[in-house]
Amino acid sequence: MKTKNINFSKFSSFKMGGSFDVEIIESCLPLYANHYIIGSCNNILAGTEPPPLMMLSKKYDYIKIENGLLKIGGATPSGKIASFCKKHDIANFEFLSHLPGKLGGLVKMNAGLKEYEIFNNLISICTCQGNLKKEEIDFGYRFTNINTPILEASFTLTYGFNNDRVTLFKKMRSNQPSTPSAGSCFKNPKSDYAGRLIEAVGLKGFRVGGMEFSREHANFLVNINNGTFDDAIFLIQEAQKRVFGEFTIWLECEIVVLDKKFMGKDSPLLNPNTN
Numbered sequence: 001m002k003t004k005n006i007n008f009s010k011f012s013s014f015k016m017g018g019s020f021d022v023e024i025i026e027s028c029l030p031l032y033a034n035h036y037i038i039g040s041c042n043n044i045l046a047g048t049e050p051p052p053l054m055m056l057s058k059k060y061d062y063i064k065i066e067n068g069l070l071k072i073g074g075a076t077p078s079g080k081i082a083s084f085c086k087k088h089d090i091a092n093f094e095f096l097s098h099l100p101g102k103l104g105g106l107v108k109m110n111a112g113l114k115e116y117e118i119f120n121n122l123i124s125i126c127t128c129q130g131n132l133k134k135e136e137i138d139f140g141y142r143f144t145n146i147n148t149p150i151l152e153a154s155f156t157l158t159y160g161f162n163n164d165r166v167t168l169f170k171k172m173r174s175n176q177p178s179t180p181s182a183g184s185c186f187k188n189p190k191s192d193y194a195g196r197l198i199e200a201v202g203l204k205g206f207r208v209g210g211m212e213f214s215r216e217h218a219n220f221l222v223n224i225n226n227g228t229f230d231d232a233i234f235l236i237q238e239a240q241k242r243v244f245g246e247f248t249i250w251l252e253c254e255i256v257v258l259d260k261k262f263m264g265k266d267s268p269l270l271n272p273n274t275n
Ligand SMILES: Cc1cc2nc3c(=O)[nH]c(=O)nc-3n(C[C@H](O)[C@H](O)[C@H](O)COP(=O)(O)OP(=O)(O)OC[C@H]3O[C@@H](n4cnc5c(N)ncnc54)[C@H](O)[C@@H]3O)c2cc1C
Pocket: 013, 036, 037, 038, 039, 040, 041, 042, 043, 044, 056, 074, 075, 099, 100, 101, 102, 103, 104, 105, 106, 107, 108, 109, 110, 111, 112, 113, 142, 148, 149, 150, 151, 181, 182, 183, 184, 256
């Protein structure tokens, strides 16, 4: 058994959090059943009391063409996938050139940009609870019901890497802040935009401690200057309360809060009645 001490203030995209021991897993063992899996923490807000953590070992960092499919290991970074597809003239993964994460996290979150989502070309996944076909998975906008480590995913193989799409995705990023964040803080509610709602309740550019809803893009919660978990949680809850008060819309977090107090069905971030 291998353990790595990870300093979240260096490792996570929020550049915040303490140091925690993380089990590096080489295979699925029952003793990891109560552990929470992390990828490269581009969508994670780490608190002071995370559950026991694990991550896939380097053994799962691979990408190959096999039996007419693209097979990618759960620990493969998005940049490596995009480069491989460019080199081998493979289509449909161009959006990963500007979307940080590892394959397991990308699939779990059904990550994507506009209509380009990782599930579009997914065929099946290999997990600690066996293989699942796409049809057996419940998925939607930044959502899947996968609750087990994803070890590998297979995708349709279509040739024709599109450089214009890479340019388009780069342009789509141009109004987004480069300050440490985890991308969009909230999911867009149906027929609306979380950023518009945050701005409408006066929180665009609003700062608490070292955290702020970005002046460039209100739905990006950014770490301006040594922001803390408490600063971030305060702002998240303030946005949820104000937007609910004004529009009766409950903003659902897209970022994953890794702290026992804010996980599970009793999390105060889930709906107005638990807040
Ligand atoms: C600047 C910036 C821009 C971003 N823009 C976008 C965007 O445009 N679109 C978008 O969709 N996202 C965006 N994100 C968020 C992030 O890139 C994605 O959510 C990505 O999928 C996270 O991957 P990760 O490996 O970092 O996962 P983590 O953040 O480590 O984990 C995220 C979730 O995935 C789960 N998970 C991780 N690995 C596995 C695994 N092997 N098996 C099962 N579950 C696993 C975790 O338990 C957690 O629930 C952005 C983030 C940043 C920092």
